[in-house]
Amino acid sequence: MLAYHIDGGMRLRGDVPASGAKNAALPIIVAAALAREGESVIENVPSHTDIADLIAILQALGVEARFTGPRVLSVSAAGLERHVAPYALASRLRASTYIAGLLLARLGRVEVALPGGDAIGARPIDFHLRGLEALGARVLVDRGAVVGQTDGLKGARFFIDRQSVGTTCNLMIAASLAQGTTSLENAAREPEVVDLATFLNAMGARVHGAGTGFIRIEGVGKLHGAHHEIIPDRIEAGTFLLAAAATSGRVTVHAVIPEHLRVLAAKLHLAGAHIRMTADSVTLDAHRLFAIDARTEPYPGFPTDLQPQLVAALCRADGVSVVEETVFENRFGYTNDLVRLGGQVRIVGQNTAIVTGVEDLSGAPVTASDIRAGAALVIAGLSAHGTTEISGVQHIVRGYERLHEKLAHLGAAIRIVES
Ligand code: UD1
Numbered sequence: 576m577l578a579y580h581i582d583g584g585m586r587l588r589g590d591v592p593a594s595g596a597k598n599a600a601l602p603i604i605v606a607a608a609l610a611r612e613g614e615s616v617i618e619n620v621p622s623h624t625d626i627a628d629l630i631a632i633l634q635a636l637g638v639e640a641r642f643t644g645p646r647v648l649s650v651s652a653a654g655l656e657r658h659v660a661p662y663a664l665a666s667r668l669r670a671s672t673y674i675a676g677l678l679l680a681r682l683g684r685v686e687v688a689l690p691g692g693d694a695i696g697a698r699p700i701d702f703h704l705r706g707l708e709a710l711g712a713r714v715l716v717d718r719g720a721v722v723g724q725t726d727g728l729k730g731a732r733f734f735i736d737r738q739s740v741g742t743t744c745n746l747m748i749a750a751s752l753a754q755g756t757t758s759l760e761n762a763a764r765e766p767e768v769v770d771l772a773t774f775l776n777a778m779g780a781r782v783h784g785a786g787t788g789f790i791r792i793e794g795v796g797k798l799h800g801a802h803h804e805i806i807p808d809r810i811e812a813g814t815f816l817l818a819a820a821a822t823s824g825r826v827t828v829h830a831v832i833p834e835h836l837r838v839l840a841a842k843l844h845l846a847g848a849h850i851r852m853t854a855d856s857v858t859l860d861a862h863r864l865f866a867i868d869a870r871t872e873p874y875p876g877f878p879t880d881l882q883p884q885l886v887a888a889l890c891r892a893d894g895v896s897v898v899e900e901t902v903f904e905n906r907f908g909y910t911n912d913l914v915r916l917g918g919q920v921r922i923v924g925q926n927t928a929i930v931t932g933v934e935d936l937s938g939a940p941v942t943a944s945d946i947r948a949g950a951a952l953v954i955a956g957l958s959a960h961g962t963t964e965i966s967g968v969q970h971i972v973r974g975y976e977r978l979h980e981k982l983a984h985l986g987a988a989i990r991i992v993e994s
Contacts, residue, residue: 577968578994579979581956583938587824587985593812593831594976595619595646595805599767601629601670602744603774603805605677607650608638609752610778613800615650617774620805622646625668625973632674635661651800658684662720667691668973672703672741675721676749679712685723689716698903702735702742709733710749710757730755730794738763738873743790744771751780753794762790765874766835770806777801809835810880811975812857814950816840817881818982820848820861821888821958826985829856838877842869842885846892866894866932871902883909883951890918891958892932899927909948912941916955916963935960943967946974953978957987966994 600620607615620626620642630640630648637654658678665671666688678685690700700721704714707723709731714723730753735742743763748771750757762768764786772785778801781793812828813836819826820843833840833852840850840857848861866889871879879902889896890913900906907928910920916939919931938961943949949971956963965971968991971978979989 576966576994577991579953579956579965579968580990580992581938581953581963581965582988583936583957583959583961583963585822585957585986585988587819587822587826587957587982587987589985590827590829591815591981591985592829593807594621596767596770596808597621597623597625597974598740599770600626600805602673602748602767602771603803604629604633604640604648604650605670605673606748606771606775606778607800608633608652608655608677609680609748610652610798610800612653613651615778615800616802617648617650618646618804620646620648621808621976623972623974623976624969625670628664628668629670632660632664632671635664636678655681658682658686660687662688665690666719669698669741672700673745673748675703675707675723676745679707679723679725680728680749680752683725683727686720688720702737702739703745706733706735706742706746707749710746710753728753730757730792732758732760734760735762737761738788740765740768743768747771747775747782747790747792750792750794751775751782751798755794757792757794759790759792760788762788763873764788766806766809766832774801774803777803807831810878812836813839813878813881814884814954814975815981815985816843816857816859817884817888818954818957819859820846820864821891821954823862824985825858825860827856827858831855831857833857838875839881842867842877864888864892866892866896866930868897870899873902879903879906880947882906883947884954886910886920886928886930887913887951887954889930890920890933890936890955892930894932896930896932897927898930901926908944909951912952913955915939915941916959918955937961938963940964940966943970945970950975953982953989957982957989964992964994
């Protein structure tokens with residue numbers, strides 16, 4: 576098993592580029608397989624194990640998908656003919672639900688394991704299933720898998736109970752080849768949803784309104800391959816900014832869309848950090864932070880995927896911070912490990928963390944339980960004195976590309992070791 580070994584206490588300094596957004600790349604790679612003919616060329620695809628697993632699932636279904644250059648993925652799906660996704664692979668990642676939308680649209684049949692992903696709450700897929708049913712599929716859960724079929728998807732009006740990124744993407748994928756028009760109400764407005772719509776439209780789809788709560792998809796008879804560049808990963812970029820803030824550092828993250836980081840920048844500004852934005856970079860210059868309050872919300876609110884990293888950065892802030900989680904019901908498990916590092920974090924009810932800033936954290940052995948929890952422990956380890964060893968690196972590399980190398984480039988004393 577691999578672990579990160581961190582000698583904390585260094586201020587991060589320098590420049591680092593953002594990679595492509597994981598949560599945009601996943602549905603876009605699946606959407607590329609909607610084309611019966613032609614090749615899609617997708618650039619800025621990050622190298623994560625979640626992406627590798629998804630590509631392996633598509634290959635097992637008959638899709639040709641291969642990297643033709645650094646971060647350039649070619650997808651040709653003329654050979655897509657199998658409707659049963661490999662169980663072990665699909666059960667490992669959340670994004671395997673997109674395979675249901677794809678295969679119902681392309682083949683009219685699907686069998687795909689219920690998804691895995693992070694241990695941050697129940698994460699049901701009931702909205703996905705109801706949405707696919709609204710489009711005319713018959714779906715049921717049998718022996719741990721979603722089993723579905725249809726004589727042809729038909730456009731429909733569907734209200735999504737809560738703004739759900741996954742449901743919105745899945746139904747956009749399915750509805751693009753359905754007969755007639757689909758309206759998604761209370762759709763997610765995340766930039767990753769917009770990026771998927773941009774790609775689908777480049778493939779010949781007719782998706783309108785992405786980025787608003789109301790998305791209309793006019794189904795088309797066929798889609799073709801297209802060229803696309805994945806947007807930058809705002810969560811990875813935010814993780815670097817929070818790591819810089821936690822270590823009183825000065826870091827520029829470039830190759831980003833600053834607009835996507837506005838709410839984080841506003842919070843960090845309130846916490847006393849200096850933030851400067853150019854057209855494609857964000858620079859943070861921080862001394863010791865002040866305590867702040869934050870509440871996670873769907874975009875454009877504060878992202879739940881930056882909540883653990885924010886709490887980690889606030890552990891040494893001056894005063895008492897209150898951080899409320901509203902998107903997932905169980906996303907504070909990692910705070911036990913922050914306490915191990917000397918943080919004073921108390922969970923009230925299930926959804927609120929009270930973080931009392933301490934003068935210093937001290938290194939300790941801890942374990943990453945999911946991608947963002949792992950990133951939070953890395954941030955805490957960087958700002959702690961002494962040595963922190965973080966096991967469970969396999970969770971972190973599901974969503975961060977060369978995290979330790981990028982942090983080392985910023986001056987962190989971090990390396991990968993066998994644990
Ligand atoms: C995606 C992201 C994840 C991010 C999350 C919220 C991917 C691969 N993952 O996850 O990193 O944290 O958006 O921004 O893109 N829900 C249901 N039933 C459903 C679907 C969702 O009850 O069928 C609930 C969830 O439990 C959660 C809320 O709706 O409480 C929002 O979840 P959703 O936006 O769907 O998250 P994911 O798409 O799984």
